[in-house]
Amino acid sequence: MTSLYEEVTQVPDGVPTRRVTITVNGQKRTVDVEPRLLLAHLIRQGLKLTGTHSGCDTSNCGACTVLFDGRPIKSCTMLAVQADGSVVETVEGLTKSGALADLQESFMRHNAMQCGFCSSGMLLAAAELIEKQPKASREEVREWISGNYCRCTGYHSIVDAIVDVLDARAKGQKIKPVLANA
Ligand code: FES
Numbered sequence: 001m002t003s004l005y006e007e008v009t010q011v012p013d014g015v016p017t018r019r020v021t022i023t024v025n026g027q028k029r030t031v032d033v034e035p036r037l038l039l040a041h042l043i044r045q046g047l048k049l050t051g052t053h054s055g056c057d058t059s060n061c062g063a064c065t066v067l068f069d070g071r072p073i074k075s076c077t078m079l080a081v082q083a084d085g086s087v088v089e090t091v092e093g094l095t096k097s098g099a100l101a102d103l104q105e106s107f108m109r110h111n112a113m114q115c116g117f118c119s120s121g122m123l124l125a126a127a128e129l130i131e132k133q134p135k136a137s138r139e140e141v142r143e144w145i146s147g148n149y150c151r152c153t154g155y156h157s158i159v160d161a162i163v164d165v166l167d168a169r170a171k172g173q174k175i176k177p178v179l180a181n182a
Pocket of ligand 1 (some may be wrong): 040053054055057058059060061062063065075076077173
């Protein structure tokens, strides 16, 4: 099997390709792709945004979650050609919105990651929840992240971390840095 990197950048002669333009984290990217290439693989192997993980490639785990035209989607459920003309935000892009900083601090404070494989998908789902449902209850947080699997934490610490960010934002506060000198 050829590597996905080769699928994106070194398409063999005779293989039909399509040109797609996607705005990723505010930057317009134009690439030639095989029509069968998944959006998740274009983002990760083609565009080198490796914060987006590939866990199951069957739309179950949520590790590949990105924001697609403002909505969280599992990028393994979409072909790259279907994303032509769209706006995509990956976990790398979250740094610009400021949402990542609070969530990162809170995830650290609650030890809400162990292996870290699910973290980028969780952070994107959580960032969207904070924006769309700032008054979400603990149960609603659980429901919101139900499409993202975590194999290590048992979810409690992740829910605690997200709820703390919601509480802090409701009070107009920031999450305190975990490191004393930060
Ligand atoms: Fe897309 Fe698991 S890799 S849902």
